[in-house]
Amino acid sequence: MDSTSLSVLTHTQLDPAAWDAFVASHAHGHVLQTQRWGDLKARVGWQAERVALTLGGAMVAGAQILYRRTPWGQPFAYVPKGPVMDWEQPALGAALFKAIEQCARRRHSYLLKVEPDLPDSQVMARRLADYGFAASAQTVQPRSTVHLDLTAGLDEILARMKQKWRYNIRLAGRKGVTVRAGTRADLPAFQRLMQTTGARDHFGVHSQAYYAAAFDLFTPPGLASWLLAENHGELLAGIVVFTLGRTAWYLWGASGDSQRNLMPNHALQWAAIEWAKARGCTVYDLWGIPDEVGAGQISAEDEADGATDAGAQGGLWGVWRFKQGFGGQVVRYVGAWDKVLSRPGLWLYRLAAEIKRRAVPLPGGA
Template sequence: MPVLDANQWNSFIARFPTAHLLQTAEWGEFKAAFGWLPLRVANDHSGAQILFRRLPLGLTVAYIPKGPLGSDWADLLIEVDAHCRRRRAVFLKVEPDCWEGCTGQPTLDEIFRGWEQSNPIQPRRTVEINLTGDEEDWLNRMKQKTRYNIRLAQRKEVVVEFSSDVELFHRMMLVTGQRDGFGVHSLAYYQRAFDLFSPKGMCALLLATYQQKPLAGLMVFAFGQRAWYFYGASTNEERNRMPTYLLQWEAMRWAASRGCTVYDLWGIPDEDETVLEDQFSAREDGLWGVYRFKRGFGGQIRRSVGAWDRVYQPLLYKIYQQITARRRLDG
């Protein structure tokens, strides 16, 4: 089974218009700038982009984010296994791009028999917005308050425009991270993402302003029939003008113009929908404030099937788990 370069992989992945952005060659090249080595293998009916992270003593960890692609993964995973062993992987984490309850997906429990079921890296639960129909259809699927806030931002003279000012966006990210208590990537991280994806029409940076004063921004990504809201930021000024609502609306319009039929809002608390609806108005911790905002856009709550780890070096794997658990406890 051949190892594919970026161009060969792009030719292969073009056969899968619903493939996840994290399996694109561009995502592999993006992560390569931050310590990961992408390796891509495929046969006639399936393929995977594997990311390897170097550890001390010549060891690695391996990760297939939102893959593999295609069907009948048995032969593919044998090849993946061989590459992991050659690169002295402590373990391989596979995080399939499958939703709970979806039909037609591989029988994952059989495929991963003998593997460790584990926590995924990416958010397990999300909200997907349906972009089929016209814009009035989108609005009709939203909560009344969200429709109102979009129109309020327009009445209050908020302007949303495309931008290439990643440095400004990063400054707003720092403000948001400090206010809401989450980590922020470096300027180089966002700049690299924009520089790789934007020239190919796979990313847009949108900024919301009032009287030329920046209020909020977001980076939206697209591949095939799907789009994703990965990064968003806002200042502490003029928040009564609801700029973030208009930003999401314009991101949806951009995604639809790219041919996308689904817009993924990317990450909400991993709780059952009944719990989410019972507690969203009272909870402020974690992603609860994010859910309160995202629920209004009328999307469907989805939960991924999770992740499985293929363990090659059990003792080192156990140590790795202990270290990562301690980091989560430390915040």
């Protein structure tokens, strides 16, 4: 592709609906690159900007850039699960990364971080290095995950699962667990479940306003579903599944402390698989497992069967043991890549991070 024939569309020139349609139709499109996701992150302090390349009036590549301002004023620029482009066209990539960098520099960003939705490979790593990026140890999105192939029929998808997982799905049904699509009125109850899960499993939870914004942005157009598992009117667990194009992503999940023996989480995942398949999805991304599994540092089979000591560390290992039974394929992404745009800004960031790491809270302080 001749890069001289490309035109650049900036944020103010891009129609949000046209942008989202482009992302949804592209082979490398991702829900985190949609305008709707940018609107959601704007609720929690980020700013979103989009830039695209056109050829003959049609969009051929682009990126949504999220900015987060630091205490000293310089923002951090981040492209989650992007850019959206044909990675087999180096000239196209060079033109797009030039446009992205210009956007970031106009906002005086100290760092540009990209986290492409690409499988880990030496070829892609070299390509990102050719664009001026260096591999980063600080990822934002999970680097390793599990993909379920939804191209087969439901019976075959069920047959690929481990026997115990098939049993648990059927057990939930026999024990009276039902799954339904949640409404906006269910969000306070879902929030309580999230807080219970966060306290139990030691992870951060978004505010109720954040989940409400996600519901309003993604549920009406059919791009997300809040699935709730109940037993005789009692809410046991819930998950949130997003979809775009041919892919569905399980991003959030929560469960209570009672009646976990009824296997509501297995029932929810099966309902999510059915929901995604009914919408034409061919891939269901279970979103996040220990990267040691994806990197091959620990045998997936051994860890799933509890044959190593790693599971004793908690964290994502319990999540992995649950997800691996659904019969998917472990996928590892190329990870996060950084380009320094301001050395003084990077130095200030590292100084602030070190101060935060060494900070000792005062007695009784929050």
